[in-house]
Amino acid sequence: MELNRRQFLKGGALLGGAAAIGGVAAGCSPSGSGSKSAAAASSLPAGTVQADFDASVVELPAITKFDEEKEYDIVVVGAGTAGVPAALSAFEEGATVAVLQKANEAQANGNGSCGIILEESTETGVLEFMQSWRAAGGYRMNWDLLKFFMDHSGETNNWIIKRSDEAGFPPYSASATKTTYPDGSYCTAVLKSFGPKPKNHKDLMVALAELAAKKGVEFFYQTPAVQLVVESDGSVSGVVGKSGGKYIKFKAKKAVIIAAGDYQNNESLVSRWSPDVSRFGRKQTDRTGDGILMAMAAGAQMTPVNHAKTMHDMDAQPMMMTSLPFMALDQNGKRFMNEDIPMASWDLALRMRKDVDDPGVFFRIFDNDFVAKYKAKSSIESLENYIPGFKQDPYNVYPSLIDTHRAETLDELAKELGIDAAALKESVDKWNKACEAGADNEFGLAPDKMKPIDTPPYWGTRQWIRCSAINSGVEINANCQVLNAKGEVIKGLYSVGSGAGDLCGGLEWNLAQGGLCCGSYMTMGRYAAIHAVTGDVKPKDPVSVEDVREKWEKKA
Secondary structure: OOOOHHHHHHHOOOOOOHHHOOOOOOOOOEOEOOEEOOOOOOOOOOOOOHHHHHOOOOOOOOEOOOOEEEEEEEEEEOOOOOHHHHHHHHHHOOOOEEEEEOOOOOOOOOOEEEEEOHHHOOHHHHHHHHHHHHHHOOOOOOHHHHHHHHHHHHHHHHHHHHHHHHOOOOOOEEEEEEEEOOOOOEEEEEEEEOOOOOOOHHHHHHHHHHHHHHHOOEEEEOOOEEEEEEEOOOOEEEEEEEEOOEEEEEEEEEEEEEOOOOOOOOHHHHHHHOHHHOOOEEOOOOOOOHHHHHHHHOOEOEOOOOOOEEEEOOOOOOHHHHHOOOEEEOOOOOEOOOOOOOHHHHHHHHOOOOOOOOOOEEEEEEEOOHHHHHOOOOOHHHHHHHOOOOOOOOOOOOOOOOOEEEEOOHHHHHHHHOOOHHHHHHHHHHHHHHHHHOOOOOOOOOHHHOOOOOOOOEEEEEEEOEEEEEOOOEOEOOOOEEEEOOOOEEEEEEEOHHHEOOOOOOOEOOOOOOOHHHHHHHHHHHHHHHHHHHOOOOOOOOOOHHHHHHHOOOOO
16 A cells, blocks of 8 residues: 655655554464474574564464364465466466465555566576676675576566466566677567556456466465464475464465565564665555564574665656756755765665655756756656646556656745755755856766756656565575575475565665566566476476567567
8 A cells, every 4th residue: 555655744654664564473373283383482483583573463382273274285375476476377287276365465566577588698698697687786696596587587477478468467568678798699688567557566466366266276365374384394384374363274285385575564674684774664564574484483594684675766757767867855955965876776875864754755856958958768748747636647657656846936846845945946056056167066976967957947856765675585595495594495385576585685676677576576486386386497388489479569
């Protein structure tokens, strides 16, 4: 659920604190014939503290009585960007499948995902593409998981396109991009989006979940998983769900696949594993790290700090404009940073602001000649879609999140933005003088990136940087099998999506190539399921490039 940014500013609330934390520990956990509790009632799993569980639905003391028992080959925990593809893929491989979902429908965020087309790439080009991603991630990317993505994302991309078409929600945009390197090698990626906005991956996953249910996958909504069933040898044989106060034991003959999302709304986990996020708002709700905590109760380990996070605001104005070094002002109308910084890293500068509750709110100011001055790819007409109330039916936006304003004078613009007019005009005057002098003596912005704000009407965007996802979780191997403290596979347990591994180990989830985040989650879900059912990573009915090439807007 999204909070309208203007409601936020009027109310002064900070989304993502205690009010956004859902669920409490109720105090129970599985055991029974041949099983043991995932953690002793008197102790906590290694690497956790009690506050982690206080913010989660996960239960620690052993659950010994069940109101109902069910048995499947595969049990998936979570119906999202990774969980729904996992469930549908497992079913297609011949497995019986159950999906436990805490919410009343499938949940997901994001809108773009990519896949690497190996058939239209050279071997060296693929390796160079991987290296470019590693560089963008500060060289902390997990090579095994990155290779897993490169090897399998292309087929997953084709499969998603075909299944989404079958589900009646095909991509509204899909195109191939061929990256060629100086040595002549090349790598081809397909980036696809679902929408147009306000529709996105949630609508896609709802459609795919409905398709999966029609085929035979059983979904149990409003049934959170509260504990794994762990055998005496440490293997996982099922999961306990809770529905209406009743405990249901879901036996998994082959595997449990955890796809329960990240932990951005669990402040205890955030403070230790992704502390940079602590002072920022959160775009999602009820992401309390339940799957991560269940896995840790079964012996899993967290990946090392710092966990990469996605800190975005691509909704207040067109995404392409976030790369332009417009003058940045704080709530007092004062400049506070060098504007030559990519949006994915804005938070690293914003977090230093100690005078506000939420440092993610700031303003970017420019004038009506921005297209010529910055060689911008966005037009004034497209920017008008982002003016609240300007168009009756703005195209391809989230109406509650657009927050760009236009005014004939700086005084009027200041009123629109809710900042002090005198301070805004003083900052613009200093900026223009620095542009004329060719030197920024405040923050050292390069002269070629400074453009005077002197052509009315004037524009301003109220940005709101918040956390979309935290992209790390429990340690896994290249097949998404969960590992214990010794680096050994916990038999019968897989983890996929944002709570799994450390594909992007940098401070920020890098956007260098685009679509990696959701593309990797879909790939993890699909191929972890295939491996769990078959012991291999070869789908029974793979989808080829030629099966879906006609869906691409252009060919590589």
